Amino acid sequence: MNVALVKPTSDRASGESFAAARSRLPGSGVVSEVREAAFAEFSKRGLPHRRVEEWKYTDLRVMLREVAPLAVNPDEAALNRAAAAVASLDVTDTCKLVLVDGSFAPHLSDVASLEAGVRLHTLREILETADNSTRADLLRTNATSDVMVALNAAMATDGVVLGVDNGVALKRPIHIVHIATQSNAASFTRSLIKIGEGAQVTLVESFVAAPDAKSYQVHDALVSWAGDGANVHHVRLVEDARDASNISTAIVTLGAKTQFNSFSLTSGSALSRYQAFVRFGGEEAVANINGVNLLKDRQHGDTTLVLDHMVPHCDSREVFRAVVDDRAHSVFQGRINVHPDAQKTDAKMMTRALLLSDEAEADNKPELEIFADDVQCGHGATTGALDDSLLFYLRARGLPEKEAQALLIQAFVGEAMESIADEQLRETAVATAARWLATRG
Amino acid sequence: MPLLEVKNLQVRVEEREILHGLSLTVNEGEVHAIMGPNGSGKSTLSHVIAGKPGYEVTGGEILFKGEDLLAMSPDERAAKGVFLAFQYPVEIPGVATMTFLRTALNAQRKARGEPELSTPDFLKKVRSVAASLNIPQEMLRRGVNVGFSGGEKKRNEVLQMALFEPSICILDEMDSGLDIDALRIAADGVNALRSQGRAMVVITHYQRLLNYIVPDYVHVMSKGRVVKSGGKDLALELEESGYAQFEDQAA
Ligand SMILES: Nc1ncnc2c1ncn2[C@@H]1O[C@H](COP(=O)(O)OP(=O)(O)O)[C@@H](O)[C@H]1O
Ligand SMILES: [Mg+2]
Numbered sequence: 001m002n003v004a005l006v007k008p009t010s011d012r013a014s015g016e017s018f019a020a021a022r023s024r025l026p027g028s029g030v031v032s033e034v035r036e037a038a039f040a041e042f043s044k045r046g047l048p049h050r051r052v053e054e055w056k057y058t059d060l061r062v063m064l065r066e067v068a069p070l071a072v073n074p075d076e077a078a079l080n081r082a083a084a085a086v087a088s089l090d091v092t093d094t095c096k097l098v099l100v101d102g103s104f105a106p107h108l109s110d111v112a113s114l115e116a117g118v119r120l121h122t123l124r125e126i127l128e129t130a131d132n133s134t135r136a137d138l139l140r141t142n143a144t145s146d147v148m149v150a151l152n153a154a155m156a157t158d159g160v161v162l163g164v165d166n167g168v169a170l171k172r173p174i175h176i177v178h179i180a181t182q183s184n185a186a187s188f189t190r191s192l193i194k195i196g197e198g199a200q201v202t203l204v205e206s207f208v209a210a211p212d213a214k215s216y217q218v219h220d221a222l223v224s225w226a227g228d229g230a231n232v233h234h235v236r237l238v239e240d241a242r243d244a245s246n247i248s249t250a251i252v253t254l255g256a257k258t259q260f261n262s263f264s265l266t267s268g269s270a271l272s273r274y275q276a277f278v279r280f281g282g283e284e285a286v287a288n289i290n291g292v293n294l295l296k297d298r299q300h301g302d303t304t305l306v307l308d309h310m311v312p313h314c315d316s317r318e319v320f321r322a323v324v325d326d327r328a329h330s331v332f333q334g335r336i337n338v339h340p341d342a343q344k345t346d347a348k349m350m351t352r353a354l355l356l357s358d359e360a361e362a363d364n365k366p367e368l369e370i371f372a373d374d375v376q377c378g379h380g381a382t383t384g385a386l387d388d389s390l391l392f393y394l395r396a397r398g399l400p401e402k403e404a405q406a407l408l409i410q411a412f413v414g415e416a417m418e419s420i421a422d423e424q425l426r427e428t429a430v431a432t433a434a435r436w437l438a439t440r441g
Numbered sequence: 442m443p444l445l446e447v448k449n450l451q452v453r454v455e456e457r458e459i460l461h462g463l464s465l466t467v468n469e470g471e472v473h474a475i476m477g478p479n480g481s482g483k484s485t486l487s488h489v490i491a492g493k494p495g496y497e498v499t500g501g502e503i504l505f506k507g508e509d510l511l512a513m514s515p516d517e518r519a520a521k522g523v524f525l526a527f528q529y530p531v532e533i534p535g536v537a538t539m540t541f542l543r544t545a546l547n548a549q550r551k552a553r554g555e556p557e558l559s560t561p562d563f564l565k566k567v568r569s570v571a572a573s574l575n576i577p578q579e580m581l582r583r584g585v586n587v588g589f590s591g592g593e594k595k596r597n598e599v600l601q602m603a604l605f606e607p608s609i610c611i612l613d614e615m616d617s618g619l620d621i622d623a624l625r626i627a628a629d630g631v632n633a634l635r636s637q638g639r640a641m642v643v644i645t646h647y648q649r650l651l652n653y654i655v656p657d658y659v660h661v662m663s664k665g666r667v668v669k670s671g672g673k674d675l676a677l678e679l680e681e682s683g684y685a686q687f688e689d690q691a692a
Contacts, residue, residue, distance in 0.1 A: 388494065393531045394541075396491050397601065398519035398549035407544060411535025411584075 021070035027127035030136045039154035045147045057331040057363045058302040068217045071101040071185035078181040081210035085179045090428045094175035102157045102187030117168030123159035143251045143277045152221045155188035166196035173202035181210040186217035197227035209241035218246040228255040235425045240268035256282025264291035275304040280314040290319045290416045294436045295328035302331035309342035320351040321416045324360035335367040342372045349379040406437040451500035459485045461665040472641040477662030478684045483644045487613045491525040520552035522608030526598040533585035541585045570603040574630045592623030599630035611642045616650040628653030648680040663687045
């Protein structure tokens with residue numbers, strides 16, 4: 001590592017942490033080369049800030065300030081605390097694959113109950129042992145040049161690498177559980193999932209903290225490919241500690257005739273950014289990408305979607321809802337790119353923010369970029385308060401103010417939750433919203 | 442003690458006085474009709490009694506069972522037994538009717554210090570009331586009033602009235618937008634709820650409704666005041682001669 005790459009700016013700490021972390025990052029040879037190139041890129045550009053268009057509303061130089069030191073591998077005490085966090089997860093009937101502070105924890109994971117047709121490796125294992133080209137590919141992507149994805153490539157310590165065979169219909173959801181036990185430390189994970197043709201998979205991601213873990217940073221990337229005719233349900237539940245940061249990226253490539261149904265719920269983290277890059281690579285695929293952000297105090301929650309319709313006859317639908325209380329700030333950016341070949345694209349995006357206080361803020365930026373002429377595309381964005389006439393109707397029927405608001409807020413977010421096909425997961429999302437509402441001051 | 446006493450009520454909306462000293466006394470078990478042309482302030486009166494925000498009471502008072510009603514929040518008023526059947530019931534998409542009914546009923550019971558109704562008891566109660574009002578179960582599974590016809594919305598109001606068992610029901614233009622069959626079903630529902638302990642204030646523009654819900658007293662409202670009170674015959678008188686005779690009196 002060339003230490004001269006490290007800039008004397010606020011990113012200095014990141015450079016130092018890379019230099020310090022280098023010896024602990026799995027992989028050598030070509031893997032190290034990819035990491036150093038990725039870090040050089042990060043070093044050159046630094047943390048994204050408000051003059052970087054894609055990060056306009058989420059200035060990491062101000063909000064994250066610096067990348068925290070790399071978390072150490074969890075010791076037994078940390079694993080015990082993580083076990084407690086696993087035990088208190090709302091979602092129970094899943095096949096859990098647990099990452100603690102960025103390291104796969106086999107003893108907390110349901111490795112033995114993986115269903116037939118699923119192959120599991122860890123990122124660390126492959127980076128350390130596989131042949132050169134396979135190893136390096138895991139840290140590369142041409143889906144985005146986002147600088148935080150580059151940082152993730154430089155620093156990723158572990159993750160799950162899953163393959164689901166063609167035609168396999170999984171009975172239980174696969175559940176990647178991210179647990180932070182260390183305070184003031186950063187974890188970097190990258191998971192890769194290849195779903196075979198015609199396979200049916202439900203993938204859940206949870207982000208939680210072990211008791212007492214504070215001010216940590218999560219840097220995650222999920223890269224997945226859905227083979228032709230695959231049916232993929234994806235649910236993410238971000239319930240990180242309220243002073244944590246979560247910077248996550250999903251990179252999804254959809255084959256022909258795939259059904260991709262994704263839902264993201266964020267109620268945790270002081271700062272969260274979820275960016276999803278979804279690429280339609282085969283015709284007649286259908287994607288529903290929905291989400292809800294529940295934000296209060298001074299939370300900042302950013303959802304950024306980039307959809308690339310490359311081929312004809314694909315449908316995409318996005319329904320996003322943000323509930324913003326106190327001095328919280330919600331950001332939704334949705335960009336639909338319809339490329340020249342993507343005739344008969346049907347793409348609709350709707351985002352609505354509900355402001356519960358005068359100081360709450362919401363920024364909505366839907367964008368359409370259309371290069372095909374025979375398409376149906378649309379987007380809408382609204383920001384507003386609860387409807388007074390509905391509130392009064394409920395109160396006139398005996399509901400106290402908070403309860404009346406809670407009922408309307410649940411209805412507001414419910415629209416985005418309806419798409420969750422798995423009943424257990426849908427109920428978990430509804431219950432999480434109810435819990436959030438119950439703790440409103 | 443009267444059940445409801447409105448004394449010399451003055452109300453402003455956006456700096457404009459709408460009610461100019463209105464008085465009305467309702468005792469337990471009585472049915473009062475308030476008639477008046479559009480814009481005379483009937484809905485304003487009903488909203489102020491129910492506690493809708495946006496109205497400024499600049500004079501007078503409202504006592505309910507001897508207590509200062511204006512000092513109570515809308516939900517407190519509901520729990521104490523005030524029920525307003527809205528002229529225009531709102532649609533609340535995403536809130537299932539059953540959830541709404543149960544949450545509301547239990548909130549009222551809780552405010553009164555009563556235990557929550559068990560699920561089977563609640564269901565039994567709703568089903569029997571719904572059946573008597575010709576409300577199919579399918580309607581109860583929908584969002585509150587979502588996609589309901591005018592008549593269905595009004596029947597849903599009567600359903601709530603039956604479920605919550607209030608001491609006073611204010612019916613604001615229950616007949617508006619209803620055909621004769623729908624009106625009859627709703628009116629039968631209301632009549633079934635008439636009892637010794639329960640009072641009704643039936644607000645209407647037309648005499649027609651009062652053929653179905655026969656009042657004990659009739660008040661004529663014009664320009665923010667009660668300009669004449671009498672027995673049920675007053676409604677028939679109005680039907681013949683119209684409101685014009687009272688417009689001058691109010692001015
Ligand atoms: N929110 C409001 N803002 C301004 N004026 C109002 C409002 N509500 C009612 N008014 C006015 O008050 C008067 C009485 O209205 P309302 O009580 O609805 O009468 P009614 O129900 O007898 O038809 C009308 O002149 C109406 O325009
Ligand atoms: Mg009216």
